[in-house]
Amino acid sequence: xxxxxxxxxxxxxxxxxxxxxxxxxxxxxxxxxxxxxxxxxxxxxxxxxxxxxxxxxxxxxxxxxxxxxxxxxxxxxxxxxxxxxxxxxxxxxxxxxxxxxxxxxxxxxxxxxxxxxxxxxxxxxxxxxxxxxxxxxxxxxxxxxxxxxxxxxxxxxxxxxxxxxxxxxxxxxxxxxxxxxxxxxxxxxxxxxxxxxxxxxxxxxxxxxxxxxxxxxxxxxxxxxxxxxxxxxxxxxxxxxxxxxxx
Amino acid sequence: xxxxxxxxxxxxxxxxxxxxxxxxxxxxxxxxxxxxxxxxxxxxxxxxxxxxxxxxxxxxxxxxxxxxxxxxxxxxxxxxxxxxxxxxxxxxxxxxxxxxxxxxxxxxxxxxxxxxxxxxxxxxxxxxxxxxxxxxxxxxxxxxxxxxxxxxxxxxxxxxxxxxxxxxxxxxxxxxxxxxxxxxxxxxxxxxxxxxxxxxxxxxxxxxxxxxxxxxxxxxxxxxxxxxxxxxxxxxxxxxxxxxxx
Numbered sequence: 001x002x003x004x005x006x007x008x009x010x011x012x013x014x015x016x017x018x019x020x021x022x023x024x025x026x027x028x029x030x031x032x033x034x035x036x037x038x039x040x041x042x043x044x045x046x047x048x049x050x051x052x053x054x055x056x057x058x059x060x061x062x063x064x065x066x067x068x069x070x071x072x073x074x075x076x077x078x079x080x081x082x083x084x085x086x087x088x089x090x091x092x093x094x095x096x097x098x099x100x101x102x103x104x105x106x107x108x109x110x111x112x113x114x115x116x117x118x119x120x121x122x123x124x125x126x127x128x129x130x131x132x133x134x135x136x137x138x139x140x141x142x143x144x145x146x147x148x149x150x151x152x153x154x155x156x157x158x159x160x161x162x163x164x165x166x167x168x169x170x171x172x173x174x175x176x177x178x179x180x181x182x183x184x185x186x187x188x189x190x191x192x193x194x195x196x197x198x199x200x201x202x203x204x205x206x207x208x209x210x211x212x213x214x215x216x217x218x219x220x221x222x223x224x225x226x227x228x229x230x231x232x233x234x235x236x237x238x239x240x241x242x243x244x245x246x247x
Numbered sequence: 248x249x250x251x252x253x254x255x256x257x258x259x260x261x262x263x264x265x266x267x268x269x270x271x272x273x274x275x276x277x278x279x280x281x282x283x284x285x286x287x288x289x290x291x292x293x294x295x296x297x298x299x300x301x302x303x304x305x306x307x308x309x310x311x312x313x314x315x316x317x318x319x320x321x322x323x324x325x326x327x328x329x330x331x332x333x334x335x336x337x338x339x340x341x342x343x344x345x346x347x348x349x350x351x352x353x354x355x356x357x358x359x360x361x362x363x364x365x366x367x368x369x370x371x372x373x374x375x376x377x378x379x380x381x382x383x384x385x386x387x388x389x390x391x392x393x394x395x396x397x398x399x400x401x402x403x404x405x406x407x408x409x410x411x412x413x414x415x416x417x418x419x420x421x422x423x424x425x426x427x428x429x430x431x432x433x434x435x436x437x438x439x440x441x442x443x444x445x446x447x448x449x450x451x452x453x454x455x456x457x458x459x460x461x462x463x464x465x466x467x468x469x470x471x472x473x474x475x476x477x478x479x480x481x482x483x484x485x486x487x488x489x490x491x492x493x
Contacts, residue, residue: 100283
């Protein structure tokens with residue numbers, strides 16, 4: 001049994017995954033931390049999360065006693081991001097959440113998304129890639145099935161519209177190059193950025209992704225519209241077709 | 248307890264502070280209910296900026312119509328993001344109470360939280376060695392059969408006991424398929440703990456499950472038989488796939 005112990009942290013990972021994934025990552029990123037320091041940091045983060053979830057339960061819920069709801073949230077969700085991106089359907093059987101709280105979470109999520117979108121550069125969208133990634137991650141990374149987005153830009157790379165092109169299944173979303181071209185014409189777009197998520201977490205483009213991107217590029221080039229990049233957003237990492245040399 | 252949390256859609260707005268004397272579909276209460284119904288049916292994407300603010304204000308202002316205040320706030324701070332980034336001071340000057348000010352801090356916090364990702368710390372069960380290590384490290388399971396639900400990269404999504412499997416896998420295809428779909432799993436591994444029936448019999452059950460799940464694009468990778476001993480834990484392990492039984 002001892003020979004197998006290197007992987008025994010698998011089960012530990014499952015347990016910690018629920019409560020302190022952030023602490024675990026932090027510990028990996030900065031090795032010199034001592035064990036007590038890691039504990040202390042985890043404690044601090046846990047306390048902050050507890051406070052934040054209590055505030056949410058108190059402000060957005062209808063219950064007279066928000067303690068029960070906040071305890072539930074604290075047990076279930078490792079972060080505010082995970083809480084906000086939980087779909088409405090998942091709340092149906094959670095009696096303690098009541099009816100108003102899940103709806104208000106959706107409202108809050110939409111507010112947060114519009115906040116991120118408003119923080120995108122006003123002129124050249126490509127000028128600040130970090131902000132663009134923040135926006136795309138918030139929008140896409142948490143989805144459990146593939147979402148394919150098209151960002152339409154004008155000749156100065158100013159964002160005209162961000163549209164959800166299609167919703168697919170766990171490992172595929174259909175894309176119709178002709179429809180993208182048609183929307184470009186309707187919106188008078190001169191450049192396009194594609195983005196989709198990989199629910200598995202790993203953002204390595206699939207062969208299908210590459211082939212589809214080339215098809216979109218050839219369709220757009222007929223209309224003299226630039227394909228600036230194609231981002232794949234995963235929970236574990238993100239990739240750019242330009243940086244990978246695929247465009 | 249349940250009476251505090253009536254199911255939607257009920258006659259009156261969900262037990263909130265705004266359940267006032269007005270009729271079910273009139274006045275502020277009715278308006279709030281309709282707005283919530285709209286979110287349930289069409290999502291939040293179609294809401295105007297002022298409607299989002301209006302709905303946020305429902306939480307801190309009971310009963311009254313919040314639309315005029317929502318519109319005034321947007322006008323004062325220029326835009327939705329202007330409002331969400333306003334300082335507590337500025338919000339106080341705009342006449343908001345502390346609870347409302349707390350509330351308007353949330354969107355920016357949420358925006359930040361949703362853009363922050365940490366790699367999920369889930370075990371990868373791609374090869375036999377890792378699977379073996381994972382199963383060995385498990386606390387001793389009570390049930391005869393457990394199912395490991397995996398995603399397309401063989402990350403473990405869920406590890407669950409399957410109680411009904413005692414009477415053959417054929418009886419639980421529906422429940423397994425349901426779980427797999429809900430978890431967005433693409434693959435399964437069946438684990439038999441201290442099986443009393445023969446490997447051939449178990450393999451037959453696994454093959455049946457494979458066929459049934461195929462149309463859903465769910466693959467059954469393997470069936471694993473485990474020998475358990477109270478003191479020593481896992482004593483032996485056998486893969487039906489490696490034995491050529493699948």
